[in-house]
Amino acid sequence: MKRLLLLLPSLLLASCAPSGNAKPTIVASFYPISFLASSIAGDKYDVVCLTPSGAEPHDFELTPKNVTTLYDSKAIFVNGLGMESWVDSLQESLKEKTVTLSDGLPTKTIDSRIDPHVWLDTRLYEKMAENMATSLAKLDPSNVQFYRDNCATFSKKMADLREYCHKIADAFEDKVIAVNHAAYGYMCNEYGIEQLYINSISPDEEPTQKAIEDILKAVEERGIDTIFFEELASDAVAQKIAKETGAKTESLNPLEGLTAKEEREGMDYFSIYRQNMDKIARSKP
Amino acid sequence: MFHYEFMVIAFIVALLLGAVFPLLGGTVVYKRLSSSGDALAHSSLAGVAIGLVAGLNPLYISIAACVVSFLIIGLLRRKFGSHAEIGVVVVLSAAIAVTGILSGYASAANFESYLFGSILLISYEELYIVIGLSIVVAAFYFLTYQRQLHCLYSEEEAKIAGIHVRWLDFAHSLLFALTVAIGAKIVGSLVVSSMLVLPTATALLLKKNYRITSIASVIVSILSMAGGVIFSYYLDWKPGATSVGIAVLLLLLILAYKGLSLLLKRKKTA
Structure with missing residues (x-):
């Protein structure tokens, strides 16, 4: 017992001391x-x-x-x-x-x-x-x-x-995507793609009537068949627009964070960026 | 834990605001305006939004918005008589609407940094403000203790006794609004609106006189605030939510204790 008591402070110290x-x-x-x-x-x-x-x-x-x-x-x-x-x-x-x-x-x-x-x-x-x-x-x-x-x-x-993405983007004829949150401005700009969006700042903000109307019109006029949403935020608005126009929904990851699943599968910036581009290229009508 | 200066500051602020919140919140609870803390916290957000859109200092405007809102609540309280709480809802709704509309015009980033209050990130300047506020509130409370008690008992009788009820009310409103505005900025609006009410509610369950109720509410509030800081450190929780959780737990414990002792008493008499 005595020995244990003597040991105790050193144990405590060992666990507390910022190990050099x-x-x-x-x-x-x-x-x-x-x-x-x-x-x-x-x-x-x-x-x-x-x-x-x-x-x-x-x-x-x-x-x-x-x-x-x-x-x-x-x-x-x-x-x-x-x-x-x-x-x-x-x-x-x-x-x-x-x-x-x-x-x-x-x-x-x-x-x-x-x-x-x-x-x-x-x-x-x-x-x-x-x-x-x-x-x-x-x-x-x-x-x-x-x-x-x-x-x-x-x-x-x-x-x-970049080389991979340019190749894919060049083959993507539409050069336009519809997203719920305007997170992809830089990415789209790099590959000459136009970004139509519902919310400009926050993914979870309540959209205005006009924003919804504009995107509905654009989606129909330009024959867009996929509305993209992001996995870390609500997909309610994207679902609504998709239902209204008969488009499908698909997730894009603006790389603000990985989901637990993506982390488990060992994905990183590069693989998710590629995956995003692949999904965009597949969204052809 | 106190190896870090930020934890020492957080602890001091928890003790000070822990005492200040129920001292001002008690009166509000007795006046049946318990949710005014919540309403004012939203008003302070509306004030931030107005300040950012109009290009004025958001902190000052948010304090002004709080003061104006609480005066409006006071006016509506007189208008609605026994339905005093309606005024609170009116102000709360108006504040949320204004914030929602204006947030479309102010940069979201700026907005968030003004909303963001964490007891862990308190600057020296904010610490001094808290100390100053605590001194003023404590002085006000002890100097006007008798008069406040009189007013709570009966405003009419207080008037007859020569107390300037309106002025007392106004001074209290001013301090209350100031505390909510500063508190929301420093420790977050959840903590402010909860600590103004929960400790007094817990103390009221004891069914003792005004003095003991006030003292008990301060003790409950300080335990919750300081407990939140300590527990969140060891459990890696969010300090604000932890404080509020402790306050609710204390209330439930007292409630359970009261229920049990009532049950035992009945058994004895039966």
Whole structure:
């Protein structure tokens, strides 16, 4: 018993002490950011993604554990452009180590608001990867070459993805899609596809009469046969439009996060981006 | 847990707001306006929307919206007499409608950051505001304690006794609205509208006098707020929802205890 009691404090200490040889962590706000972080940081840092899989980043609220992770981390990577509303309320010391990856990117607007979905433009996403590599290099100068190499490998994969998508998009004659939430502006812009949408900002907003009327008209006039919705939000509006026009519904993933199933199946940014393009190409009348 | 400064601040704020909410909320419960906290929280959102669309400071406008809304609730209360709660619903509906319409014109991103209140992300500035608010509310409460009690007992008699009922009411409204607006911004509207009512409801179940009820409500509220911060840390839950959960649990426990003791008493007499 006595021996046990003697052991106890050391056990407690062992479990509490910040273990010196554990890897330092960096925090990423949601999926596309954490995917970049793990691609560029490799095995040098542990990457913690704040938004759990299957959750919508807009609805996200922090728990105490999230905040301790923020304090213990070396850097906090966010997309910016309003995707992470909690960043504004962070304490000064946390704001100082926050890196906004979309800084300096040429953004587009939709209905006079900035479209935050920059990660869907493969070239902009590459720029974000470079921003990530630059700040990691500043954080850990001894591994500059490592981050540069990872960034180059990443760029090469992006080039492959782009080539694949262009091939598919070229064969897609309609060059128009109908979506419930205008998340695909950057992606459509890259491949010369037009995006018809019901809601411009939030996937769960109540649409106006006019928005519904416009999309009904467009769908009928242009012979669109698929209404796309996103898996992490409600498909009610898309279903309604589909019923009204006889179109079918299909899911697209704006890559704000993976569903639990996608994560289990080992899907990532590249495979889901490809899958999105395949689905779009199949939506021919 | 207190190794982190943000947890220390969260704990202090939980203690302070935990005391402030029921001190102001009690009167509102007695006046049968329990849901005014909820209505005002929505008014503060409407205020944020108006501020963003009109290009004014959203925080100030949201405070103004709260004050105006509560004054309207007070006016409607007099109009509807025994159906005092109707005024609350009118204001609540109006606030939701205004917010819904205006949110189409304001950037959603901006909007969210103003709605976002978390006890875990409190800046020094916000901490000072909470401390200031607590001092003012405590001072008001203790200085006007006798007069408030008199007014609650009977407004007519209070008037005859020479108490400026209208002014007292106005001062209380002002503080109440201010607390809801600031509280919603700092800890979130769910916590505010719950803590204004639940602790007093729990304390009322004890069926004691006004003084003990007030003290009990403050204790229940502080236990819930501080408990929310502590439990959410160890369970990785959301602190606001945890606090409200504890408050509901405490209410149910007291209810169960009361029911049981009543049952036992009956058995004894039978």
